[in-house]
Amino acid sequence: MRKPWPAMIVLVCMLIVLPLALGACGDSKEVGDEEAILGVWTVSQEGMEMEFEFKTGGVMLIRFFGEEMEGTYELKDGQLLATDPESGEVNAADYKLEGDSLTITSDGESEVLTRKTDE
Secondary structure, eight states, rough: OOHHHHHHHHHHHHHHHHHHHHHHHHHSOOOOOOTOOOOEEEEETEEEEEEEEEEEGGGEEETTOOOOEEEEEETTTTEEEEEETTOOOEEHHHHETTTTEEEETTTTTEEEEEEEOOO
């Protein structure tokens, strides 16, 4: 059974936050997940597209159905923690960041987001 859009939004948001938290650890000069996750990511489901924009300072913008919501995210202990902008509920999910693909997994279900690039 598919999760409703609000639940999926929170899930995707949580999974995206993880790279940022993991990248903050250590003194590596390589680009960490915190930097790599910044930007706009898209996912399509049942013909509808959603955008997730991750900004510095833990700010996350979610766009769908012509609306925009602002929430927060944090990467901590290998998980993406996303705060639902309406309820304040914090949701956690695992994530994997590979190039221009971001995979978010929660409750055994995965969604793959693709980095949006200027053409």
